[in-house]
Structure formats: structure tokens, C-alpha cells
Amino acid sequence: MGLTSNKVLVLAIVLAAALFIGTVWLWPRLARQSWRTVIGRVGLMLTTQLALFVSVGLAANQAFGFYASWADLFGQETDQGVVVDHAAGGGTGGPIQVLSSSDVQGVRGTGSQTTGQVQKVDIVGRKSHIATPAFVYLPPEYFQPQYRTRTFPAAVVLTGYPGTAQALVDKLRYPRTAQQLAKSGRMQPMILVMMRPTVAPPRDTECVDIPGGPQAETFFAQDLPEAVLAHYRVGKRPGGWGVIGDSTGGYCALKLAMHHPNVYAAAAGLSPYYKAPIDPTTGDLFHGDKNLQNRADLNWLLKHEQAPDTSLLVTSSKVGEHNYKDTLKFITRVQNTKLTRISSIILDSGGHNFNTWRREIPAMLQWMSGRLTDR
Structure with missing residues (x-):
């Protein structure tokens, strides 16, 4: 699926929403003070924020047409x-x-x-x-x-x-x-x-x-x-x-x-x-x-x-x-x-x-x- 595909954007939004819901649902279980729960909280927060960032970035690219393809985005179109x-x-x-x-x-x-x-x-x-x-x-x-x-x-x-x-x-x-x-x-x-x-x-x-x-x-x-x-x-x-x-x-x-x-x-x-x-x-x-x-x-x-x-x-x-x-x-x-x-x-x-x-x-x-x- 291409960078400008609507399917990619929808998938990113669904993933971000699922991670947000998962974070809210799992947060009480990760409230205990141990190194494993701390790592779990940090991991969930970072993953959710990354998913939200990707969704916003894809939506902005759809709206403003900055990059046409994945190769264009990562500078591989040479x-x-x-x-x-x-x-x-x-x-x-x-x-x-x-x-x-x-x-x-x-x-x-x-x-x-x-x-x-x-x-x-x-x-x-x-x-x-x-x-x-x-x-x-x-x-x-x-x-x-x-x-x-x-x-x-x-x-x-x-x-x-x-x-x-x-x-x-x-x-x-x-x-x-x-x-x-x-x-x-x-x-x-x-x-x-x-x-x-x-x-x-x-x-x-x-x-x-x-x-x-x-x-x-x-x-x-x-x-x-x-x-x-x-x-x-x-x-x-x-x-x-x-x-x-x-x-x-x-x-x-x-x-x-x-x-x-x-x-x-x-x-x-x-x-x-x-x-x-x-x-x-x-x-x-x-x-x-x-x-x-x-x-x-x-x-x-x-x-x-x-x-x-x-x-x-x-x-x-x-x-x-x-x-x-x-x-x-x-x-x-x-x-x-x-x-x-x-x-x-x-x-x-x-x-x-x-x-x-x-x-x-x-x-x-x-x-x-x-x-x-x-x-």
C-alpha cells in the first residue's frame, strides 16, 4: 500500500485508537511499582504517541501532498x-x-x-x-x-x-x-x-x-x-x-x-x-x-x-x-x-x-x- 493510500491512513488511525484504548484498559494493571510495570507504562505511552504521530503525519501528507511515495519520504528516490x-x-x-x-x-x-x-x-x-x-x-x-x-x-x-x-x-x-x-x-x-x-x-x-x-x-x-x-x-x-x-x-x-x-x-x-x-x-x-x-x-x-x-x-x-x-x-x-x-x-x-x-x-x-x- 502506497504512502498516500486511504487504506494506510485508516489502518494507522485504527491502530492508534486501539493502542489508546489498550493503554487506558491496562493502566491499572501496570500501576504497581516494579521495574516490569514501569517499562510497560513507558512502552505503552511511547507506542501510543508514535501511532498518533504517524496518523497525524499521514493525514497532513494526504492534505498537503508533501511526499508521493515511501521512497520519496525516506529520500530513496535518487x-x-x-x-x-x-x-x-x-x-x-x-x-x-x-x-x-x-x-x-x-x-x-x-x-x-x-x-x-x-x-x-x-x-x-x-x-x-x-x-x-x-x-x-x-x-x-x-x-x-x-x-x-x-x-x-x-x-x-x-x-x-x-x-x-x-x-x-x-x-x-x-x-x-x-x-x-x-x-x-x-x-x-x-x-x-x-x-x-x-x-x-x-x-x-x-x-x-x-x-x-x-x-x-x-x-x-x-x-x-x-x-x-x-x-x-x-x-x-x-x-x-x-x-x-x-x-x-x-x-x-x-x-x-x-x-x-x-x-x-x-x-x-x-x-x-x-x-x-x-x-x-x-x-x-x-x-x-x-x-x-x-x-x-x-x-x-x-x-x-x-x-x-x-x-x-x-x-x-x-x-x-x-x-x-x-x-x-x-x-x-x-x-x-x-x-x-x-x-x-x-x-x-x-x-x-x-x-x-x-x-x-x-x-x-x-x-x-x-x-x-x-x-
């Missing part, structure tokens, strides 16, 4: 992606292979022409040699005969670290929200490419081209748009592409648009930070390259280089978010530039979690829709 070229009919060729497809859940109607479609795909990078899974949301209009020649704007949607792409579909409900907003006329139909920024698991690359290591920025700035353009009816750059993310994905989104404004016309960072961290999950990202390290600091970039011609949106909360003051400083710094445009969503209160981001996503998607073209 194999690098291997490029495999695929074409329709099982041959070799295209950079995207569609593994499965399904209607968008949680909306009225059946069939792709009514609900839209979510495809599970594998994407391979021609230049970066990175291979990674993703989910692609195609709006209902994509399948309707009257729009068969129309192209659509596209947005890359990134999770935090470690994150799971499935959480963007099930927990943050991007396809459902986009379908409902477009149906009500509040945004234009858009294609969403949903994935992790962790393209070289378990390492957190912070979307950096690491010297001698994974070329994550090249993948997102060149390989991914080219692969999607070759496979789907998306608007040609510039102007047709945006990038969205939360937490680490939010930092990546802002950086990609600022580094590559000719690729991404707009970026939205939900609870982002503004400088790549160096910690055990990232390792040495820059290998002594001071210019690379400086350009990964978005405030340094605005101060020392020409401001990019792109639109940015950032979000935070006055209470509950650690990035609130940094976000206000970033907004002020962008306002002092000539070309970069800045917008924000500031909640009165909200944490660094899915519930907060779900409150921000509808307004953010409408903002993104207004800044992209389908040509």
Missing part, C-alpha cells in the same frame, strides 16, 4: 531522469507521451467537450536531458468542433518542494477552478501544465542550472515550452505563456519570468520567497559562480540589471505568513522599475498551506488570463 523519445502509435519521436486521460472531476457534465480533460504525461527535455511527469489540463473548448483551429494560452503551474503534481489537480483544484471560471466568463480558456519544480528528485534545484548538475532552468525556459508547443494547440510566444507556483514553485515562477520575459509574459507567486536558499535539500547550487548566485536573488536582479518586461503577481498574508515583510519590500522595489509590472493579493490572515492558496487561486487565474494572448 535515480535521475532518463530521456526516452516517444511518438504516437508507440514509436520514437515526440517529447511528450500521454499516459492516460480523464474528465475533470467536480464539475457538472460528462465528456471532454463539457468538462475538459486532464492528461497524465511524461515530458522529456531535448537540451537539458531531463525527463519528468506532469498533468496537462485541456479546457472543454479544446475539444469542441467550432474551436478546432484555435490556439490557447498556456500556464505552467508548479508545486512547492517536495510537493506532488497530483496535489495541483486534487487538492488545489486547478482544473476545476479554471473550468468554472471560464464557463462563467471570468477568464479565457487556458491550458495548464501542472508539475513539480523538483525535476531531479530528491534534490531541490530551485530551478537553477547547476554547474555540472541538473539544468533545471533550461528545462523550464526552453525544453518545456518547446515540448508543449509541439504537442498541443497553444499560443506562440511571446505573450501566450505564463507561469504559476506556490512556495518554492512561486519563487521559481517569478525567477523564470524575470530571467526569460521573452518566454513568460506573466508570473504569479503564491507565498513565494525571493532568494534561492542553500541547505541540505539543495546542496551547492552555484559551485562558486557568484554571478549565478546573484541572479538567483530577485531583489539583486532588480537593483543591478535592467528590469524585465513582464507582469508579476505575489501573494501573502498580514498574519500567518513569514514572507509578508519581504513581499512588501519586493513590491516597492518593482514599483521603482520602468518595465516590470507588479500586482498583489494580500490576505488579512492565512498560512503557508493549501487552504490559503485555494482562496487566492481564482483571483490569480483571472489576473493571469488577462495578461496572456492566444496567438
Whole structure:
């Protein structure tokens, strides 16, 4: 049974409840003062607390999608992606292979022409040699005969670290929200490419081209748009592409648009930070390259280089978010530039979690829709 299986969660809860009841039932028998009863009391307490901790941890992982598997949790997911070229009919060729497809859940109607479609795909990078899974949301209009020649704007949607792409579909409900907003006329139909920024698991690359290591920025700035353009009816750059993310994905989104404004016309960072961290999950990202390290600091970039011609949106909360003051400083710094445009969503209160981001996503998607073209 997988880490995210409901059966595992139910089993953990049942075990924790049984241990709690057992502790209450057996406690009088263990009340005597002997070394055996003392060890018994300590053992029951520790075992019950461990079971409760596991249950809470599994429930939190189910809710927020931190880890996708046991191997992911214990850091055993170390194999690098291997490029495999695929074409329709099982041959070799295209950079995207569609593994499965399904209607968008949680909306009225059946069939792709009514609900839209979510495809599970594998994407391979021609230049970066990175291979990674993703989910692609195609709006209902994509399948309707009257729009068969129309192209659509596209947005890359990134999770935090470690994150799971499935959480963007099930927990943050991007396809459902986009379908409902477009149906009500509040945004234009858009294609969403949903994935992790962790393209070289378990390492957190912070979307950096690491010297001698994974070329994550090249993948997102060149390989991914080219692969999607070759496979789907998306608007040609510039102007047709945006990038969205939360937490680490939010930092990546802002950086990609600022580094590559000719690729991404707009970026939205939900609870982002503004400088790549160096910690055990990232390792040495820059290998002594001071210019690379400086350009990964978005405030340094605005101060020392020409401001990019792109639109940015950032979000935070006055209470509950650690990035609130940094976000206000970033907004002020962008306002002092000539070309970069800045917008924000500031909640009165909200944490660094899915519930907060779900409150921000509808307004953010409408903002993104207004800044992209389908040509």
C-alpha cells in the first residue's frame, strides 16, 4: 500500500485508537511499582504517541501532498531522469507521451467537450536531458468542433518542494477552478501544465542550472515550452505563456519570468520567497559562480540589471505568513522599475498551506488570463 493510500491512513488511525484504548484498559494493571510495570507504562505511552504521530503525519501528507511515495519520504528516490523519445502509435519521436486521460472531476457534465480533460504525461527535455511527469489540463473548448483551429494560452503551474503534481489537480483544484471560471466568463480558456519544480528528485534545484548538475532552468525556459508547443494547440510566444507556483514553485515562477520575459509574459507567486536558499535539500547550487548566485536573488536582479518586461503577481498574508515583510519590500522595489509590472493579493490572515492558496487561486487565474494572448 502506497504512502498516500486511504487504506494506510485508516489502518494507522485504527491502530492508534486501539493502542489508546489498550493503554487506558491496562493502566491499572501496570500501576504497581516494579521495574516490569514501569517499562510497560513507558512502552505503552511511547507506542501510543508514535501511532498518533504517524496518523497525524499521514493525514497532513494526504492534505498537503508533501511526499508521493515511501521512497520519496525516506529520500530513496535518487535515480535521475532518463530521456526516452516517444511518438504516437508507440514509436520514437515526440517529447511528450500521454499516459492516460480523464474528465475533470467536480464539475457538472460528462465528456471532454463539457468538462475538459486532464492528461497524465511524461515530458522529456531535448537540451537539458531531463525527463519528468506532469498533468496537462485541456479546457472543454479544446475539444469542441467550432474551436478546432484555435490556439490557447498556456500556464505552467508548479508545486512547492517536495510537493506532488497530483496535489495541483486534487487538492488545489486547478482544473476545476479554471473550468468554472471560464464557463462563467471570468477568464479565457487556458491550458495548464501542472508539475513539480523538483525535476531531479530528491534534490531541490530551485530551478537553477547547476554547474555540472541538473539544468533545471533550461528545462523550464526552453525544453518545456518547446515540448508543449509541439504537442498541443497553444499560443506562440511571446505573450501566450505564463507561469504559476506556490512556495518554492512561486519563487521559481517569478525567477523564470524575470530571467526569460521573452518566454513568460506573466508570473504569479503564491507565498513565494525571493532568494534561492542553500541547505541540505539543495546542496551547492552555484559551485562558486557568484554571478549565478546573484541572479538567483530577485531583489539583486532588480537593483543591478535592467528590469524585465513582464507582469508579476505575489501573494501573502498580514498574519500567518513569514514572507509578508519581504513581499512588501519586493513590491516597492518593482514599483521603482520602468518595465516590470507588479500586482498583489494580500490576505488579512492565512498560512503557508493549501487552504490559503485555494482562496487566492481564482483571483490569480483571472489576473493571469488577462495578461496572456492566444496567438
